[in-house]
Amino acid sequence: MARIFYLHALGASAAEWDGVIDTIGAEVEHVALDLSGFGGSDDARLDVAGLVDWFADRVGDHRPDSWAVVGHSMGGKIATLAAARARDGDPAFSGLAAVVLLAASPPSPEPIDEERRAEMIAWFDDGRIDADEAATFVDANTATPLPDPLRAKAIADVQRSGREAWVGWLERGSREDWAEAAGVIAVPALIVAGGEDGDLGIEAQQRLNVPHYADARVEVVAGAAHLLPYERPADVAALIRDHVRPAFASALPADFVALLASDRVSRRTRAVMTARHAAPIGKSVLTERQRDVLAALVETTLPGVCDGADLARRIDAMLASGQGDGWRLVDLPADESSWAMALDTLASDGFVDCDGEARGDALRRIAEGSGGDTGSLTAAQMRLWFAEARAEIARQWMALPATMALVGYDGFAVGGDGERKQGYRLTAADMIEPWQVQPGAVA
Amino acid sequence: MTGGAVDVVIVGSGAGGAPLAARLAQAGVSVVVLEAGRAFAPSDHVADELAADIYWMEERLSGGRDATAFGANNSGMGVGGSTLHWGAFCPRPDARDLQLQTLAGVGADWPIAHAELARYVEAVEGFIGVSGPVRYPWDDARRYELPPVARNAPADAMARGCAALGIAATDAPAALVSRDREQPHWGERQACINCGFCHQGCRVAAKATTDTSWLPLAIAHGAEVRAECRVVEVERDGRGRITAVVYDRRGERLRQKCAALFLCAGGVETPRLLLNWGLANASGQVGRNFMAHVATQVWGRFDADMRMNRGYPSSLISEDMMRPAGAGFAGGYLMQSLGVLPVTLAANLARGAGLWGQPLVDMLTDYNRLGGIGINGECLPSDDNLLTLSDETDTYGLRKARVDFSYGDNERAIDAHARRAMTAIWEAAGARDIVAVDRSAHTIGTCRMGTNGDEAVVDADGRSFDVENLFICDNSVFPSALAANPALTIMALSLRCADRFLANRI
Numbered sequence: 008m009a010r011i012f013y014l015h016a017l018g019a020s021a022a023e024w025d026g027v028i029d030t031i032g033a034e035v036e037h038v039a040l041d042l043s044g045f046g047g048s049d050d051a052r053l054d055v056a057g058l059v060d061w062f063a064d065r066v067g068d069h070r071p072d073s074w075a076v077v078g079h080s081m082g083g084k085i086a087t088l089a090a091a092r093a094r095d096g097d098p099a100f101s102g103l104a105a106v107v108l109l110a111a112s113p114p115s116p117e118p119i120d121e122e123r124r125a126e127m128i129a130w131f132d133d134g135r136i137d138a139d140e141a142a143t144f145v146d147a148n149t150a151t152p153l154p155d156p157l158r159a160k161a162i163a164d165v166q167r168s169g170r171e172a173w174v175g176w177l178e179r180g181s182r183e184d185w186a187e188a189a190g191v192i193a194v195p196a197l198i199v200a201g202g203e204d205g206d207l208g209i210e211a212q213q214r215l216n217v218p219h220y221a222d223a224r225v226e227v228v229a230g231a232a233h234l235l236p237y238e239r240p241a242d243v244a245a246l247i248r249d250h251v252r253p254a255f256a257s258a259l260p261a262d263f264v265a266l267l268a269s270d271r272v273s274r275r276t277r278a279v280m281t282a283r284h285a286a287p288i289g290k291s292v293l294t295e296r297q298r299d300v301l302a303a304l305v306e307t308t309l310p311g312v313c314d315g316a317d318l319a320r321r322i323d324a325m326l327a328s329g330q331g332d333g334w335r336l337v338d339l340p341a342d343e344s345s346w347a348m349a350l351d352t353l354a355s356d357g358f359v360d361c362d363g364e365a366r367g368d369a370l371r372r373i374a375e376g377s378g379g380d381t382g383s384l385t386a387a388q389m390r391l392w393f394a395e396a397r398a399e400i401a402r403q404w405m406a407l408p409a410t411m412a413l414v415g416y417d418g419f420a421v422g423g424d425g426e427r428k429q430g431y432r433l434t435a436a437d438m439i440e441p442w443q444v445q446p447g448a449v450a
Numbered sequence: 451m452t453g454g455a456v457d458v459v460i461v462g463s464g465a466g467g468a469p470l471a472a473r474l475a476q477a478g479v480s481v482v483v484l485e486a487g488r489a490f491a492p493s494d495h496v497a498d499e500l501a502a503d504i505y506w507m508e509e510r511l512s513g514g515r516d517a518t519a520f521g522a523n524n525s526g527m528g529v530g531g532s533t534l535h536w537g538a539f540c541p542r543p544d545a546r547d548l549q550l551q552t553l554a555g556v557g558a559d560w561p562i563a564h565a566e567l568a569r570y571v572e573a574v575e576g577f578i579g580v581s582g583p584v585r586y587p588w589d590d591a592r593r594y595e596l597p598p599v600a601r602n603a604p605a606d607a608m609a610r611g612c613a614a615l616g617i618a619a620t621d622a623p624a625a626l627v628s629r630d631r632e633q634p635h636w637g638e639r640q641a642c643i644n645c646g647f648c649h650q651g652c653r654v655a656a657k658a659t660t661d662t663s664w665l666p667l668a669i670a671h672g673a674e675v676r677a678e679c680r681v682v683e684v685e686r687d688g689r690g691r692i693t694a695v696v697y698d699r700r701g702e703r704l705r706q707k708c709a710a711l712f713l714c715a716g717g718v719e720t721p722r723l724l725l726n727w728g729l730a731n732a733s734g735q736v737g738r739n740f741m742a743h744v745a746t747q748v749w750g751r752f753d754a755d756m757r758m759n760r761g762y763p764s765s766l767i768s769e770d771m772m773r774p775a776g777a778g779f780a781g782g783y784l785m786q787s788l789g790v791l792p793v794t795l796a797a798n799l800a801r802g803a804g805l806w807g808q809p810l811v812d813m814l815t816d817y818n819r820l821g822g823i824g825i826n827g828e829c830l831p832s833d834d835n836l837l838t839l840s841d842e843t844d845t846y847g848l849r850k851a852r853v854d855f856s857y858g859d860n861e862r863a864i865d866a867h868a869r870r871a872m873t874a875i876w877e878a879a880g881a882r883d884i885v886a887v888d889r890s891a892h893t894i895g896t897c898r899m900g901t902n903g904d905e906a907v908v909d910a911d912g913r914s915f916d917v918e919n920l921f922i923c924d925n926s927v928f929p930s931a932l933a934a935n936p937a938l939t940i941m942a943l944s945l946r947c948a949d950r951f952l953a954n955r956i
Contacts, residue, residue: 273653275494279501308806312815333506333521337513337852367807374804397806401796405814406500414817416792418759419497421645428654430643434761436603436754443757 009104009255010071011247013039014062014082016110016234017176018144018165020046023079026240031248035255040065042082044172046164052175055183059088063099072261075105075251079236080207081176083111084185087219090196091189096278101268103281105254106196106220107247109235110207113215114189117181118206128177131170141165148233150203161237189219193285196220197250199243202229221288224250259284262444263412271420271429271442280419284408287317289324292343297350298323303359304350307366308400312413321403322346336391345384349392352382417444455707456480458951459695460714461681461723464531465940466924467714468660468668469574473948475671482706483668484679484697486715487528492662495651499793502650504534508850510718511840515856518742518890522649522794525718525893529677530661532716533937535649538657539764539826540580540625541784541934542571542592544772547828550930554780556860557830558929561901561910562946570942577667578658578941579631579639582623588769596628599642601787602761604821607752608787609766611823611879617871622767622786625658625938636666646759646789664941679704682846684711684727691919698846710919710951712912714944717893717926721837722851724897724907730914735907737837737896740853741931744827744864745891747788747798748872749820750881751813756821758789771825771871772933779863781828784933785872788822795820802887813883821881823872826891827864829931834858837896855890892936897926911950912943923947 011031013024021039028037043051043061053061062085066074078086086106091114093100130140141162146152153161198216200209209227217223226246231238259267267277293301301322302315309318326343339345353359356379358366370393372378379389404410411419420442422428433440458474460467463485475481487504496502499522506525512518526532545564550557560567575595582594598621601609605621612619626642633639633655642656655662665675676699683696685705694707713720721737724730764786772782790798796814799805805813813820834856839849857865869886876884899922900906903915908927914920923944925936932939 273493273497275501276497279496279498283500308800309811309814310808312811330507331509331521332519333508333523333525334510334512334519336517337511337854370806374806394801394804397810398797398801401800401810401814402500402793405792405796406498411792414792414815416759416817418646418791421497421647422643422653424493427640428643428645430645430654431760432644434600434602434644435606436752436756439755439757 008036009258010036010038010069010074011251012066012074012076013037014076014078014085015042015045016080016082018045018168018173019079019161020164020167022046022160022164023236027236027244027247030241030244035251038069042172044169045167047167050169050171052171053180055084055088055180055185058085058180059092062089067099071102072264073102073104073255073258075107075254076103077107077109077247078111079109080233081112081180083108083216084114086111087114087189087192087216088185090192090194093194093281094192094278096274096281098268098270098277101277101281102264103194104258105251106194107250108196108198108216109243110199110201110204110233111212111216112181112207113211114185114219115215116184118211119181120206124177128174131174136166136168138162138166145234149238150201150230150232153237157237161234191221192219193221193282193288195250195254195286196223197226197246198223199226199228199235199246201231201233201235201238202227203232205233207233222286257409259408260412263408266417266420266442266444269420270423270425273422273424276419280408283406287321287324290327291323292327293323293347293350296354297347299359300350300354303366304353304396305400307363307370308397309404310363313404318400318403322399336395339388339391345392346396348383349379349389349396352379352384352389356381412444415444455709456482457708458710458712459484459706459708460712461695462531462714462716462924463529463665463675464526464533464660464714464716464924465937466716466944467531467712468664469941469944470712470923470948471673472664472668472671473945474951475668475673477952481668481673482708483665483673483675484681484695484706485529485531485675485677486680487677489529489677490534490651490661492651492653492655495647495653497645497647497650499650499791504528504651508844511850511852512855513852514835514854516890518853518855520718524891525716529665529675530659533659534651534661536937537648537764537935538625539786539935540623540938541767541769543567543932543934543939546773547781547930547932547934550781556780558898560929561899567939567942567946570945571938573945574938574941578625578663579627580623580625581628583621587618587620594623599624599626599628599762599765600644601765602758602789603754603756604758604789604823605766605787607821607879607881608823608875611875612768614878615874617768617770617875619766619768622764624762624765626652626656626762633663634667635670636662642762644761646761646763646791648763680846681723682848684729690917692917710921712921712923714924716924717896718837718851718853720922720924720926721896722839722848725839726848730907730916730920732916733904733907735898735905738833739831739895739898740835740837740855741829741831741894741928742855742890743829743892743931744783744857744861744868745824745889746865746868747822747824747887747889748869748876748884749799749803749822749887750876750884751816751819752821752881753819755818757818758821759791761789763789771868774867777867779860779867780830781860781864782933783825783827783864783868785823785825788824790822792817798887798889799885802889803885805885823876825868825872826933826935827868828860828933829894830858830860831895831898831930832858892925894925894928894931894936897922898929899927900929911954912947921947921951
């Protein structure tokens, strides 16, 4: 079953998610964690790398095949850096399907007013945070005072904060700059800001977190400040659920994810496949109309097995990158132009609105060199372009990890990063090794 | 910036440039190798077809009725050149193929005797390590250093089909080590692990590539290999001799003085440079006679779980079709079993077999039950097939290559014969839903060697007839294609070229 891991804010605990988890319910498994030094756990002064390593161990405790991470405030920085490590092929974070950031601290130094930072650190001068100080903290971070007993619970959690964890985050963790390591991450992200939040409000989210995600959706919860899971548990739960559902629906099968995370796969191979499994990213050169035709062409070329719009976006991004396959036919214009011209021709011939049979007839005529000459390309050029187009469509589809899982291909798992690569011991027909995946449908 | 003068600059670090770099350096010649691509460690390579980054991906224009594919199909980039991605299928050149004109009245004879070339072939095999059968059915005297690699499912199927039809077939000679083997000046090359990723870069150095064999030997004897250096110009003195090469390294213009220049950039880049420079072309032959092997494939579906991505991809060979009875064509072809990775297969079935719609989906979703068989067939030189310069330029201001290629009657006859033969073998092996894929492979010719400067670009020693300190050593000098896959012959020529250079030194 898919899992959601929850990383709480400074001074909170796993309990801050109670309302959210109750609302989402049992459709996924929920793992709310106490960060070290919070919620009564052993105190520790961890730097950011230490926090991410600690999270890797917690994910490892559960060995999930498909999972999402929700990070609130301080937890958001950990979530983003875990996603970056997943992108880079770190097996500890393999299978990450989605990220949700709530009023999240960015990978770069968190914007905190220095006086406020000093004041919060000073709360520990007498050895512990007292009730008034904790109440000040909770009230300052909510748009309107929380109802009791929620407010009392939040205040008690702040008071339970360990000195090392609290001061360590304020003095060091929040100041560490991990922007470069975070880079740009492909996994779909939902970035939520409280409409009344201060330093980590929508402006900071747009500036400091959004640029790290290629596929980011931003939401603002009006009338709430920083402690979103306490302030608006139902709204937050709905946002999380709507974000992770499609991500989990397109997740790779469990045995495939486990194999991808294994030491049979190199970091580089894992990173490449992780990126490719995410939604396509990159620039676009095709118009929406051209992309719609391309999606219809994809679905006619590979009927019933693929998402035409997804593959169309991938081919669009490939064309926009200008990185072709090392050659092109003399008789066709440059790749970008010939695709645009050919798709325009199909569009004006009504390809999108045709039924499958009529689409097939149109393509058959083009393949024979006797169709598609109503636009900028000749019938001979359309024939050549269609040969290129169907090859590109087939390539892009076959390279998807979901397709590999569908056909039972495990050739990516032939060698990790150890001194000796594993390869295959058995090569004859009808003999497979115990680790090999069986053909099966995408979960 | 100007480097101190060296005796020899070699452009290209693949099968053409690397062996001669080693042999010249061993003889005390100062050598600089300029390679356009990056340097890799074997473990840098990736087990993914789209992510592999060892190909020459700069655009070439392809024309003619049988336009040939470049990029990952046949063109390498990186220290090691095309040996980084070659299939390591390693048949020896056939004596009859070197005398095609004399024996069949078509094509061209090589200006080098087979016996002499064969000595160099054996020297290459001895250095790089070749795995092969104990007994080679078409050459009783032949021995291979290492036992054959494991056959995979398509190889077993081909053996079955061939046996049923009385066609001889055996374990393919493969330029990879089937046991751990110490490579001088490099280290331990690990035994082949049957991973199937020869074309994406061998991660265990089992496969013979020049970066794990010839280049370390060259470097141990003082040669310098410079990666990411793109040669863009040559400088010449009043007598027309080359005095220096100018190259780009990450945007910086650099210059290397030299007493002699070897172009070993392959059948496309070597003639492209010469045509861009207007050099060494008094014969008018630079770019002419482009050849690509007929590389038709036949695919079929088996009842068994084949999983053809496993194992050395071409682990069975037959030379029975080198001169088949009543063939109706000159020359012949080699057959090999084929395991092909999914993405390459998908593109080949869509483009080369014309599949789309449900038939394509049916084949691709049944990937684990497919197996293939393919050929490497003779291609005759033709006036119609040539490399010229396009009006489009690359990022260095050099005009792009345009290659026009169409099969002639002989290639079409080979293709037709091979389709029949392979279909029969596949039917005998139990395959269903058999389809053929049109395909050509390798870049050959374009700077042919010969005995006469009116008809050839270089002599038998690889020396330009026009520029006395310019040499060419790669597949562009082949006068005819030979049915054998070219890398082994290129390496043999490279050693010979070095010996001839040393012998002729003043």
